[in-house]
Amino acid sequence: MRYKTNRTESSPPRVRCVKPAEVRLSELMSAAEQLFLAKGVDSTTINEIVEQAQVAKGTFYHYFASKNELLSAMRERYTDQFLKRLEEKTGTCKADDYLGQLCAWVRESIEAYVDTYRLHDIVYTNHHHHNRTNWEKNAILEQLQVILENGTRVGVWQIAEARITSLIIYSGVHGATDDIIASSEVDRDHFISAVLVNCLQMVGVLEYQK
Numbered sequence: 001m002r003y004k005t006n007r008t009e010s011s012p013p014r015v016r017c018v019k020p021a022e023v024r025l026s027e028l029m030s031a032a033e034q035l036f037l038a039k040g041v042d043s044t045t046i047n048e049i050v051e052q053a054q055v056a057k058g059t060f061y062h063y064f065a066s067k068n069e070l071l072s073a074m075r076e077r078y079t080d081q082f083l084k085r086l087e088e089k090t091g092t093c094k095a096d097d098y099l100g101q102l103c104a105w106v107r108e109s110i111e112a113y114v115d116t117y118r119l120h121d122i123v124y125t126n127h128h129h130h131n132r133t134n135w136e137k138n139a140i141l142e143q144l145q146v147i148l149e150n151g152t153r154v155g156v157w158q159i160a161e162a163r164i165t166s167l168i169i170y171s172g173v174h175g176a177t178d179d180i181i182a183s184s185e186v187d188r189d190h191f192i193s194a195v196l197v198n199c200l201q202m203v204g205v206l207e208y209q210k
Contacts, residue, residue, distance in 0.1 A: 025063055027053045029074050032067075036122050041067065075123040078116070079136040085112045086143060098151035099205065105144055106173055106196050113177045114188070141166050148203065157203040169199050 031053035035044040046067065050057050064070040089108035093100035113120065145166040152159045159165050176195050180186045200206075 024053075024055060024059060025073075028055065028060060028063060029070070029077055032070055033074065033119060037118060041071070041122060041125070071123055071125075075136065078119060078123050079139060082112055082116070083139060083143060086140070090143075090147070096154065098147055098154065098156050101147045102144075102151065102200070102203070103196060105147060106169070106199050107192055109140075109170075109173050110177050110180070110188075110192050110195065113174065114181060117177075117181050137170070141170055144170060151203070157205060159203055165202065169202060173199065 028049065032044070032049045035048055035052055044067075046057065046060055049070075050060050053059075060070075064073065086105055086108050089104045090101040093104055141163075145162050148157075148159055148162040148165055151157050152162065173195060176191075180188060180191050
């Protein structure tokens with residue numbers, strides 16, 4: 001015979017998973033990035049972004065006042081990721097191999113831009129590098145300038161104005177890469193080698209072994 005009992009087994013309490021703020025912020029930007037690439041900025045609503053990120057709408061407004069503010073944060077993240085790619089690539093060279101670092105910087109600048117130009121065009125739609133106070137451009141320039149200054153210091157090349165040479169190389173590489181993006185028929189490896197040779201000639205390195 002079975003007896004009823006008033007005792008009930010209680011289920012263990014649910015533990016609410018609270019994600020760190022930086023994780024939620026990253027997920028929001030990643031969700032927006034996917035939607036912007038697929039639909040465009042104007043066609044994407046904030047409702048769609050929070051649905052994609054699986055967060056409440058209030059979470060969006062906790063971090064951003066508008067899509068424009070979101071785009072500003074995405075622009076900073078894009079630059080950080082771009083710089084990280086360059087740092088990782090130049091970091092594969094020996095600490096005193098400034099010629100190798102310059103070659104790696106030029107190559108990876110082209111590769112990274114080609115790989116991410118669609119996102120680049122989205123985040124820089126209303127904030128192009130022609131902005132003379134653009135900190136993103138300056139951060140990349142400083143990275144290149146340090147390589148050129150170090151190379152001059154140890155006699156790899158002789159550059160009187162590292163900042164000016166950095167500006168010319170940066171602008172030239174960026175502009176030339178737009179050409180390969182516009183043409184699907186360009187041989188990327190040959191293109192990169194040709195750009196690299198021209199950049200090296202600018203710093204006085206006339207012979208380059210691939």
